[in-house]
Amino acid sequence: MSLKQAPARIIGWALPYWTRGTAGRETPAELFRVLYLGWLVAFVFKVLGSSWDVSWHFRWIRDDLAPPHLLNTVGTVIAVGLTIVHWYTGYGVDRTASRLIQWGTGTFLIAVPLDLINHRINGLDITAWSPSHALLFIGTAFMIAGVIRGYFVGAPAGRMRTTVLTILFGFFLENAIFPSQHQEYGVLGLAAWIRGEPEAEPALLDFAAETLNRPVDLVAIQNFSLPVPDAVYSVWAGVVGMIILVMARIMVGRTGTATMIALGYVAYRMLIWPLLVVIGFPGSAIPFFLILAAIAVDLAFLIPLPAYIRPLVGTALITGGVYGGLYLQDLLVEAPPYAPGSWPLAAGLLLATWLLTELFVRRYRLRAEDAVAELR
Incomplete structure (x- = not known):
């Protein structure tokens, strides 16, 4: 499959699953693997961005468009997309997992503009323990908790289940x-x-x-x-x-x-x-x-x-x-x-x-x- 054909093949594979459903819907094994692989990729980008972010802020004055923020944003965009998929289709999650993911993603997205406003008003906002930063951590925590719950109730027993839960x-x-x-x-x-x-x-x-x-x-x-x-x-x-x-x-x-x-x-x-x-x-x-x-x-x-x-x-x-x-x-x-x-x-x-x-x-x-x- 060439690079030009890849988008069409991916869309063709995904479209049949894009149907409205409620959380807890029976999920095909292949779709379940793709969804949670997507979450792992999202969290990898977020972790890489956040790791660089702390070091960045101990050297340079804060910049909204700093490379660590952009790297973290890639992970956030993937997470938002997956949240929408779970919410709309009901695939890959039960009701509890879906709600945790939605609340976590929503809290994180609300925290981002609040944090930007906070920095505009208070400058560096020196400590990582500030209220606006806390909302970012709390939102991410709920998001990860929801993903753990979804994988916990949906993944079949075996080595892969143990490995992925440990990574999460x-x-x-x-x-x-x-x-x-x-x-x-x-x-x-x-x-x-x-x-x-x-x-x-x-x-x-x-x-x-x-x-x-x-x-x-x-x-x-x-x-x-x-x-x-x-x-x-x-x-x-x-x-x-x-x-x-x-x-x-x-x-x-x-x-x-x-x-x-x-x-x-x-x-x-x-x-x-x-x-x-x-x-x-x-x-x-x-x-x-x-x-x-x-x-x-x-x-x-x-x-x-x-x-x-x-x-x-x-x-x-x-x-x-x-x-x-x-x-x-x-x-x-x-x-x-x-x-x-x-x-x-x-x-x-x-x-x-x-x-x-x-x-x-x-x-x-x-x-x-x-x-x-x-x-x-």
Whole structure:
């Protein structure tokens, strides 16, 4: 098939499926594979764009049409197209998955102009933890959750199902950790400025200082690089990041799931780091501690315990993995700034969240064995 013939062949294949239907409609296997391959491609573009975006903003003044934004937009356009397909045809999703995808995509699309307006008013909007940015992360989280749900209920049992669900949870983890990259880049950016080798362009440093009504001094650079309390990093990773890995272990149902996700994410960060640095962009502290924390998640599921006892033991193991991992990383290589004394807060929140997760999992039958039983 030539390149000229390809569009016509693709349209000819897709048109018979373009019929109105309700969510939960029986989906041909080939169409199901194409839809979820489309989601994987969309998320790859979004992750590549977002990874470059953080590094970009630690060097240049913000630009709406910056290459990272355009790369991310490619993924967003694909996601919007797939959302419309699911909504109109009902193929590839049940009602819950369709609603999650629609709410997530809608929230993301609403957040984009709000974020642009926010930057027009507030300039750099220095922290990644701002309300407009939060809407972008939340929208993406709902979107990925819907895709996970759709694949969970629709994919046949087997190695492909396990692999794709694991990859989707990897995207979920990346989205959750994304705002924390501000601290991961900031800790190295601040150190570079103190050494007299700033990574940011002078125009960005001047603009950031002016936003804070200060000269370009240590206080201004510290507020630009590390604008939130150190506890935010460790508590966020110890609660939100870890509950995603817990859910992944429950829904995928395979030993080592959490560890594989963390290894994949850290490997990606190790790959993208030199690529960015080689082309002249700042590097970041890589969250190696996530590997030890993920091993703790998997260990918690190896212990034969009742569902509502496991969170108690698991919280102790995982909190030790997160804070112990951060401590070891700080000894061996550069670690993001964290607050060791915040561990009781992280542990308490993780335990409460895990107990609620157990109720949620039971209510909506989200264990791996539940889906396999339904498929049979």
